[in-house]
Every structure is written in structure tokens, then in C-alpha cells.
Amino acid sequence: MSTNKRALVLGASGGIGGEVARQLRDAGWQVRGLKRGLESLTEQRDGITWIRGDAMARNDVLSAARGCQVIVHAVNPPGYRHWGQRVLPMVDNTIAAAIAERATIVLPGTVYNYGPDAFPLIAEEAPQHPASRKGGIRVQMEQRLRDATAQGARAIVVRAGDFFGPRAGNSWFSQGLVKPGQPVKKILLPGKAGVGHQWAYLPDVARTMVALLDRRDALAPFARFHMTGYWDADGTRMAQAIRAVARRHGQHPVVSAFPWWLTWALAPFVPTLRELREMRYLWNAPVRLDGRQLAAVLGEEPHTPLEQAVEATLAGMGCIPPAIGMSSSPAHAA
Template sequence: MGKIALFGAAGAIGSSVADALRSQGRPYRVVGRSQASLEASFGSDPLAEIVTWNPEEPASVQAAAQGVETLVYLVGVPYWDFRLHPVLMRQTIEGAVAAGVSKLVLIGTVYPFGRPRTERVAEDHPREPHTFKGKMRKEQEDLVLAAHQQGRLQTTILRLPDFYGPNVERSFLHLAFRAAHEGGRADLIGPIDTPHEYVFVPDVGPVVTALADEPRAYGRTWNLAGAGVTTQRTLVVRIFAEAGRPPKLRVAGPWMVRALGLFQPFMRELAEMHYLQTTPVLMDDSALRGLLGEVRKTPYEEGIRRTIEALRTPAAAGTR
């Protein structure tokens, strides 16, 4: 197998993919803006090769991709600057092609679908985003799929729902975990009784590596659904119970989100995505399971227990 590189590796999903590669004894490259951040996350792993890049400079992208067979793209942007998603994707594809990369895997999201038309959303559900963020993510996906159709390199997309897990701070459940652990009040975006699904981050890495290694995966998109349909309330009550505390919840509705947005850029940008709280996208991943066979999905109770345990033992926190 050729070298695999994780572009934007310093986040939670990057760590999960790195864990999967490490368990397979496979050398890999981690690429990010910050040498210090990469060293902190991967410096102790002899299998990890650390490379820095500037995703806004094509020459830097090409240099970071030299000698790579498969590029896994996990690059995030500020929530208030989603216009960068297609810009950086275009430059990454150009640099990857110039460097001779054979395959590219984009880790995507449900945003390009827009409002769901069906109870379960399969890969062939129309992509009709009505939000700016959804449109930017769709444009990013279009670039990836076009690169495959044009024969420039093999590409595929894995879409994920909301996620959570040990040391996963960029999760809507993270504040609830911290509140339960510290005895505080969980701040939630309502309504909190609508159906929802979450994926446990350590489960993602093995799926990504299996997909990257499967020749039949390329030229299309794939969904990874969560560990079952639940609700925010159900999970947060369970989180507090695991922490040994009675649940304390504070729920912000859409008007409160808009009001908070006057002072907090993240909340201001979150307002346009509020439809996901009332008409959530619940994914159908039967195609992925048909391709890969059994897909490990940690039950919510186990995932919550492991996340609380990581908060109690910070020295052992994380997915590595």
C-alpha cells in the first residue's frame, strides 16, 4: 500500500484515522498549518511523518502531497468563513494532481442535502442546500466528484452526522459532557426532543481507512449513519447519569440563538443551520455496509461512558 496523508490532521477525525492506521502498523503523513500542534498530537508516534503546509499556496499543497498515494481531506475552516471550503478544495486538488496523488477521500457533512425530503436520507437524495454553508459544502463536493469524472484522480466522499467522543471539543455535546463532569448546567440548542443521530469519533477512523483501500469506493459518495436514532435530551440525561449527577439543562430556542449571535460570531452563524434541529438529516448507510460489511458503531451508553472516563482521567484522554 502506498503512503496515506491526512490533510488537516490535527482535529478529532484526523486523530481517529491516525489511530486506525497505527493499529494496522501503517506509516502515514499528517499535514497541517501548525508544527507545534502536529507535534503535540503525533510527535510521539514513530509511524507519523509531520509536514506543514499553507493550503492557500498551490506550491505548498504540492510539496505536502509529494510521494502520497491517498490523500484524506479533513481541513476545517472557521464557521463564519465557509466560503473557503471550495477555494481550498480546488487548490488541494490542483496540488494533489501535480504531485501525482492517485486517490482523494473527502470527509464531508450532511449540509449539502439541505432540508430532508425523506425520513432516511440515502446518497441519491437531492442535494438542494438552502443555506450558504450548505451551498459551499456542495460546491466543495462538486469539485471532488468532477476531478474523478475528468480522470484526474480517483475520489470519494464520506459524509458524517454530528459526532462526539473523548477529547472531541468541536461537538455540540461537548459542553454537556463538561457540565455533567463539573457539576454545571448543560447549554443546548432546542428543540431537544426531535430525532437525531451521532457517531462516536473513534468509530470513524476504521471506516475511512477501509473506504480508502476499497477500489469500488471511488467515483461516488457514501453515508455513515450514527449508532441509532435518539434525541439530545435522552443523551444528555444519560451523560449526567454517567457522571453521577442529576441533569441540569438550559435550552436556547431559535430567537435566543439569534440574540446570542449579536455578541458571538459562532452563534450568529449557527442560526442559519437551525433547521437541522427541527428537520434533522437521518442518514441511510446501507450502501456503505453493503460495500464494507460490518461497520462498528459504539452504542451510545458505551460512548458516553468512555467520554466521561476521559474527562475523569485527562492524562489518558483522547482517542489515541
């Protein structure tokens, strides 16, 4: 294992952060994760060094990042609580650490930066006129990363569609389409009939980030890439894949429309539903990220077959039994 590749992953206990941390580890990186509530200052677990600290505390981030060439910023407030108040201070702490270490920041991005004027096919340089509060904050995050490159930091932003995967946590897949922890009885479709939607499998996103990090010295100081992921052209392909996998396990789910009226009724009391409602506009029109620039750099975007990815996701959510020896890392993906 190489001893000079060190990465700090903020959000390593979460979905995308955890996946990137594991894949960096498997690629020979020394990986650190910042975690609140550890009994000791550091802890070794699963090949990752866990350091007690809080992404909201700048000194904790500066200390944990010491000697690192890469900082993965995949941290979010749990359950969307105080999202607007915490997101920018956390990214500012990451930027301070990256400037101090002259490190590369990796940020998992979204389509939230863009408004309807950029639809339906969005290139990296498309104008950013977000249609939501979260989108506005996303634009600010990326602008701060860009500004930090003038002070010695570097940044890679990988934007992708809606995440899903065995450990995806808060996601449309696990909070909108199916219910975790129980057999798949119903699949809810949030979009309008015939409206395309884009999805991204977390292990593929993580593999993409690791591959870009291997090429980071050849990239622009502020580099942005869009992933193609899975394009669900009529908005039903994901539901069909879920139903096909569920049927192989003796389950026979029905497909129904997502109850948007419920988000209006409960949004004042449930932060997650409030966030889902704010993003409804992304289900009302086809929104697709153009992945040609990424393919030009990598040669080919990592891509796990859809039903294989769905099966791993449903097993990770406890909806179907896990396959013997199944891993979330798509080592044999096509």
C-alpha cells in the first residue's frame, strides 16, 4: 500500500462519503474519517482511521486534514436539520483545511444548481439559475470552491442524478419509491407519465471520484464533471427494475403515484418531506446531465447494470435477503 496517499473524508459515516472512503481505501489510500462521539481520540476500524471531531469545528477539520492530499466533502446535517445554517460553514472549514494543505477537495454535486432554463440536457458550463433554496446554497458552495483555487486549493465537483445504493441513506429511492426494512409491496412514482429522470448508483459515483483523483494533476484547478448514470427515459424504468428484482424474491409490488398531497400536509412537521416537496420541479420535466466530458477524461464512465444495482440496493435496505458474498462495490460491473 502506498504511504503517501492520504485522504480525509467528511461524511464517511454516510452514503456517498462512506462509499468513497471504502473505495479510496481499496485503491491504496490511507483514509481518515471525522466522526463525532468516538470514545477515544482515534479508532481503527475497517481499514479506516476514525478521528473524533465535528465538521462544524474548524480546528477539528484542520487537525484531521494535516498531511492529506485530498479532502472529500460529503457531509450533510442529519435529516436535513438546519441545512441552510450549517452547510456553508462546513464547506468553509473544508476550504480552510485544503488551503492549508494545498489539497484537492472532492464535492458530490447535484442538479439543484440549475433551473428550468438549463433543461433538458445540462452541460457543466450551463448557466446556474437555481429554482430552490437548496440550489442557491449549492451554487454558493461551488463558487467558494472556485475562489479557493486562487489560494492554493484545488477542487473536483462530480454532479450526478438522484443517488441510490445499499447505504444511500436519505434518497428518493429509499424515502419515496420504496420503504426500507420491509418487503416491497408498493412502488411510488414521483414523476409524471413519460417524463425522464436521471439516477446515479453510489458505488459508480465513488469509482468515478477515485478515478478522477488519479488524474487530478492533469485537471483544471476547479474541475466539474457530469455523470450520465441511468437515464430513465419515460420515468418508469427504475420502477420496472425494482419490480423485476422483487418478483425474483417472491414479492409482487404494485406501482402507484407518489402522494404529493401528503408532503403538503406534513411538510411543516417533517423536514424530509419539506425537502422532497421543494424538489418536485425536478420530476415535472426531463432533467439530464450531459456526461460526455467525463467520458472523454476517463474513457468510459463506471456503470453497473441497473438490475444488479437495484438488487444490491434493496438488499442493503433490508427489503430482500442479501445475496451470499454480495458486495456494494461493483468489481465486475460492465
